[in-house]
Amino acid sequence: xxxxxxxxxxxxxxxxxxxxxRQTLLDVLRDELNLTGSKEGCSSGDCGACSVMLDGRVVCSxxxxxxxxxxxxxxxxxxxAQGETLHPLxxxxxxxxxxxxxxxxxxxxxxxxxxxxxNPDPTExxxxxxxxxxxxxxxxxxxxxxxxxDAAAEMRGK
Amino acid sequence: MDIEAPSYKxxxxxxxxxxxxxxxxxxxxFGADFSLPDMLTGKILRSPHPHARLxxxxxxxxxxxxxxxxxxxxxxxxxxxxxxxxxxxxxxNFRHWSxxxxxxxKVLYDGHAVAAVAATSPAIADAALALIEVDYEVLxxxxxxxxxxxxxxxxxxxxxxTAGVEPKPDKPSxxxxxxxxxxxxxxxxxxxxxxxxxxxxxxxxxxxGYIEPHAVIANTAxxxxxxxxxxxxxHFMIRAACAKLLGIEISQFRVFPAEIGGGFGGKINxxxxxxxxxxxxxxxxxxxxxxxxxxxxxxxGPTSGAALTVKIGALKDGRIAAAEATLTFExxxxxxxxxxxxxxxxxxxxxxxxxxxxxxxxxxxxxxxxAYRAPGAPIAAYGIExxxxxxxxxxxxxxxxxxxxxxxxxxxxAAYGPQFGKIGCIETLTAAKDHPHYGAxxxxxxxxxxxxxxxxxxxxxxxxxxxxxxxxxxxxxxxxPDIGGTRxxxxxxxxxxxxxxxxKIRPIVADTSSIGFNDITAGSKTTFTAGLAVHEAAKDVVGxxxxxxxxxxxxxxxxxxxxNGVARPASSNAGDFDPLALAxxxxxxxxxxxxISGHASLAATGAGPTFAAHICDVEVDQDTGRITxxxxxxxxxxxxxxxxxYVEGQMQGGVVQGxxxxxxxxYIYGSDGRLQNPGFLDYRIPVASDLPMxxxxxxxxxxxxxxxxxxxxxxxxxxxxxxAVTNAVASATGVRMTELPMSPPRLLAALENGS
Ligand code: FES
Ligand code: FES
Numbered sequence: 001x002x003x004x005x006x007x008x009x010x011x012x013x014x015x016x017x018x019x020x021x022r023q024t025l026l027d028v029l030r031d032e033l034n035l036t037g038s039k040e041g042c043s044s045g046d047c048g049a050c051s052v053m054l055d056g057r058v059v060c061s062x063x064x065x066x067x068x069x070x071x072x073x074x075x076x077x078x079x080x081a082q083g084e085t086l087h088p089l090x091x092x093x094x095x096x097x098x099x100x101x102x103x104x105x106x107x108x109x110x111x112x113x114x115x116x117x118x119n120p121d122p123t124e125x126x127x128x129x130x131x132x133x134x135x136x137x138x139x140x141x142x143x144x145x146x147x148x149x150d151a152a153a154e155m156r157g158k
Numbered sequence: 159m160d161i162e163a164p165s166y167k168x169x170x171x172x173x174x175x176x177x178x179x180x181x182x183x184x185x186x187x188f189g190a191d192f193s194l195p196d197m198l199t200g201k202i203l204r205s206p207h208p209h210a211r212l213x214x215x216x217x218x219x220x221x222x223x224x225x226x227x228x229x230x231x232x233x234x235x236x237x238x239x240x241x242x243x244x245x246x247x248x249x250x251n252f253r254h255w256s257x258x259x260x261x262x263x264k265v266l267y268d269g270h271a272v273a274a275v276a277a278t279s280p281a282i283a284d285a286a287l288a289l290i291e292v293d294y295e296v297l298x299x300x301x302x303x304x305x306x307x308x309x310x311x312x313x314x315x316x317x318x319x320t321a322g323v324e325p326k327p328d329k330p331s332x333x334x335x336x337x338x339x340x341x342x343x344x345x346x347x348x349x350x351x352x353x354x355x356x357x358x359x360x361x362x363x364x365x366x367g368y369i370e371p372h373a374v375i376a377n378t379a380x381x382x383x384x385x386x387x388x389x390x391x392x393h394f395m396i397r398a399a400c401a402k403l404l405g406i407e408i409s410q411f412r413v414f415p416a417e418i419g420g421g422f423g424g425k426i427n428x429x430x431x432x433x434x435x436x437x438x439x440x441x442x443x444x445x446x447x448x449x450x451x452x453x454x455x456x457x458x459g460p461t462s463g464a465a466l467t468v469k470i471g472a473l474k475d476g477r478i479a480a481a482e483a484t485l486t487f488e489x490x491x492x493x494x495x496x497x498x499x500x501x502x503x504x505x506x507x508x509x510x511x512x513x514x515x516x517x518x519x520x521x522x523x524x525x526x527x528x529a530y531r532a533p534g535a536p537i538a539a540y541g542i543e544x545x546x547x548x549x550x551x552x553x554x555x556x557x558x559x560x561x562x563x564x565x566x567x568x569x570x571x572a573a574y575g576p577q578f579g580k581i582g583c584i585e586t587l588t589a590a591k592d593h594p595h596y597g598a599x600x601x602x603x604x605x606x607x608x609x610x611x612x613x614x615x616x617x618x619x620x621x622x623x624x625x626x627x628x629x630x631x632x633x634x635x636x637x638x639p640d641i642g643g644t645r646x647x648x649x650x651x652x653x654x655x656x657x658x659x660x661x662k663i664r665p666i667v668a669d670t671s672s673i674g675f676n677d678i679t680a681g682s683k684t685t686f687t688a689g690l691a692v693h694e695a696a697k698d699v700v701g702x703x704x705x706x707x708x709x710x711x712x713x714x715x716x717x718x719x720x721x722n723g724v725a726r727p728a729s730s731n732a733g734d735f736d737p738l739a740l741a742x743x744x745x746x747x748x749x750x751x752x753x754i755s756g757h758a759s760l761a762a763t764g765a766g767p768t769f770a771a772h773i774c775d776v777e778v779d780q781d782t783g784r785i786t787x788x789x790x791x792x793x794x795x796x797x798x799x800x801x802x803x804y805v806e807g808q809m810q811g812g813v814v815q816g817x818x819x820x821x822x823x824x825y826i827y828g829s830d831g832r833l834q835n836p837g838f839l840d841y842r843i844p845v846a847s848d849l850p851m852x853x854x855x856x857x858x859x860x861x862x863x864x865x866x867x868x869x870x871x872x873x874x875x876x877x878x879x880x881x882a883v884t885n886a887v888a889s890a891t892g893v894r895m896t897e898l899p900m901s902p903p904r905l906l907a908a909l910e911n912g913s
Contacts, residue, residue, distance in 0.1 A: 020281075022281075030190075030191075035184070036187070037183065037184015037185070038184070039190075039369070040448075041371070042451040042838050043450065043451065044451065044837055044838070044839065046838035046839050047451075047838055076184070078184045080183070081183055086182065090183065091182075094174045094175070094179070094182060095174060097175070097643065097801075097807055099181055099182070100420075100641070100642035100807050100808075100811065101368070101369075101417075101418060101641055101642060102177075102181035102182075103419025104369050104419075105181055105182055109182060127846070128847040128849070129846075131846045132845045132848075133845075134845075134846070135369055135845065136369070136846075137420050137422070137811070139807055139811050140811045140812075140813055140852050141810075141844075141845075141849055142806075142810045142849075142851050143803070143807060143810070144846070145846060
């Protein structure tokens with residue numbers, strides 16, 4: 001199988017990779033680029049564990065082909081903290097114990113950040129509907145939703 | 159054991175978990191995140207038939223494909239004889255697990271593993287699977303538990319004779335076991351009762367639904383030494399299972415615990431691990447295997463679906479006179495449903511004189527069922543708590559008052575045998591009654607339901623080490639996978655005993671060669687059992703610190719006390735010395751006797767049962783049959799919450815799994831015996847927009863068998879929800895639903911015929 005050569009930007013850095021035309025962006029991130037922070041829970045777009053930003057839109061990277069990243073900007077969980085400084089969402093998730101096993105956490109953080117980028121003051125209902133594509137089996141969502149609301153309040157306060 | 163006075167510095171606080179940063183930055187390594195140089199991809203061929211004889215398996219074409227490095231079938235692993243199926247007194251039947259890991263002679267469900275390949279790429283592995291030729295002689299199948307019990311049902315196992323009945327049956331059947339628990343005389347009890355309600359219920363098989371699929375890397379060297387990386391609820395158990403299934407000595411393995419992305423009981427047993435080891439041994443290369451979500455649904459988990467009948471009689475004053483239940487549980491393809499635990503837990507919250515519970519463990523052509531959070535208990539509680547609700551209604555009693563009137567207390571003899579010690583059943587029910595939720599007004603089309611629940615909690619074996627570093631920090635090493643924040647609890651316990659800051663302690667979960675044996679992370683036992691081991695190991699360190707201080711001061715060790723993280727003379731008689739902090743003593747370790755290292759290995763008992771009481775409000779859409787949970791409060795006795803946030807998290811997570819079980823989740827089979835919904839789109843677990851916040855109330859009735867009073871917390875929160883939701887629906891609509899899940903079409907049909 002002839003591989004595609006792809007030039008893209010990941011977490012602000014130029015990246016080039018070769019991929020099988022059938023390979024998903026999630027597989028490329030995980031298997032070719034060793035960015036294993038994006039998780040695979042279903043590979044069918046149902047769990048959100050693979051959420052990444054593609055040109056500023058949150059997408060399930062299991063539903064995007066690696067080749068589609070050509071010339072575009074990808075942001076993953078690995079790019080969320082700035083050096084040693086966690087994003088407020090990351091910090092509040094920890095302070096409020098919004099994760100148990102943590103497998104869903106990268107996807108929730110990427111999706112929640114996308115929400116707060118466009119709506120800094122969401123209602124609880126808006127948070128719940130925005131995150132309805134991210135499955136968590138451990139927490140019952142209570143502490144996740146509270147953390148997003150609290151992080152949003154903190155970020156507005158700044 | 160004496161309860162230490164509750165003036166703790168770290169126990170009961172909410173510090174950030176030690177592994178937290180890794181988990182919010184994507185750095186944490188879960189099962190599928192590992193890779194090794196030269197690694198192969200392993201994949202499994204699965205049966206498309208629910209029941210068939212394996213006439214032949216021809217792997218020659220697959221083996222000849224370029225890039226295929228190993229092919230394996232059941233012929234490559236030893237058949238485990240009937241009389242050697244168990245290890246020690248554990249209930250795991252490895253003969254069955256062997257046939258589950260790779261089918262031998264027959265396939266017993268859609269998705270049953272038949273053969274495996276390891277190849278240089280996933281695409282080649284897929285191509286190789288397609289080249290394996292299996293000749294199946296398709297047999298009649300049976301899916302439903304009631305059908306499986308019929309005389310003319312296809313029999314799955316020719317050697318399965320119902321245990322627990324006299325005389326021993328003369329022909330095999332699908333009923334693996336009958337169990338019975340009795341107390342008093344139910345016939346006499348019912349004769350006295352003023353009200354008797356009897357109902358039949360059905361529940362569907364549901365999956366644990368962890369978001370991380372099973373994954374493993376195995377690497378076997380030429381000398382047979384093997385290393386395995388995998389997420390599991392017990393890497394010591396994975397080691398034992400692989401050894402037994404492959405016929406290899408335990409010393410040949412080292413199993414490393416990957417971070418585990420949820421388990422809930424479903425990652426206790428071996429699926430991929432022995433197969434990956436086998437493929438690695440055959441190929442001489444590391445082999446990585448990761449299940450697809452469809453494989454997870456078709457071949458792992460779930461817990462039993464069930465048929466149950468419950469009959470309860472009560473006197474006018476609200477005393478329960480007699481109670482009976484018959485629970486029939488699906489075991490899946492091999493015996494081993496949690497029907498025993500269902501029987502034991504159902505009536506346990508109550509002090510009832512006359513009880514009779516009968517259970518049946520029944521095999522059918524479904525995946526082998528597996529533990530799921532308080533295994534068996536939610537199903538029993540669903541039926542029993544529904545009938546109790548109806549009795550309270552008929553007697554015009556408040557449902558919590560009715561339960562309080564019959565609540566188990568210290569000294570109550572449970573139908574399953576033991577007499578309760580100090581328990582918090584009454585305290586939990588009372589806290590629910592006092593909660594503002596219980597008296598809050600309801601809106602139109604809304605109803606409120608309550609239900610109680612019980613779980614034993616388990617203890618077991620654990621090992622821990624506390625090593626003091628040269629700079630006065632410490633490493634806590636234990637061997638239970640951290641599935642929901644237990645590293646934090648272990649560090650809190652060690653900090654409490656040592657008197658140093660939480661931040662000075664680094665807890666790690668060690669591999670099987672780096673720490674003594676540990677039981678699985680299950681049965682709500684880790685914080686209790688591993689926590690006890692950490693507590694003892696830290697106390698061992700304190701003893702050593704006192705000895706070192708005594709040596710440095712040249713006084714007797716009895717004259718040294720350890721308080722708030724420093725050694726000081728016990729009294730002025732002992733001498734006048736400045737206190738020595740842990741760091742001061744650690745710095746001198748080389749001159750006072752060498753490294754300071756505390757150890758504990760123990761078999762804990764006395765985990766202390768837990769009770770829960772839940773209040774649920776639903777709103778019913780009369781036109782569509784959709785049920786929405788609009789408010790939910792969970793009250794539970796935690797004994798003592800070490801880290802209350804993670805206790806609340808366990809409660810909220812358990813409740814929501816129970817709501818999913820009540821409203822949406824079910825295994826759906828076609829008449830062809832194939833699972834029709836092996837994905838998260840059609841097997842719908844609750845999402846954030848389905849739910850309200852889940853309020854929690856932690857009651858603390860300390861467990862007298864633990865230095866801080868800890869009881870297990872993880873399982874009981876899934877016990878009451880199905881009944882709480884059902885009772886709320888009855889209150890909103892006047893219709894008592896007796897079949898789960900209460901999906902919109904089912905509720906709509908019930909509303910229409912008013913049943
Ligand atoms: S892995 Fe992409 S949505 Fe589940
Ligand atoms: S924390 Fe485990 S799935 Fe969300």
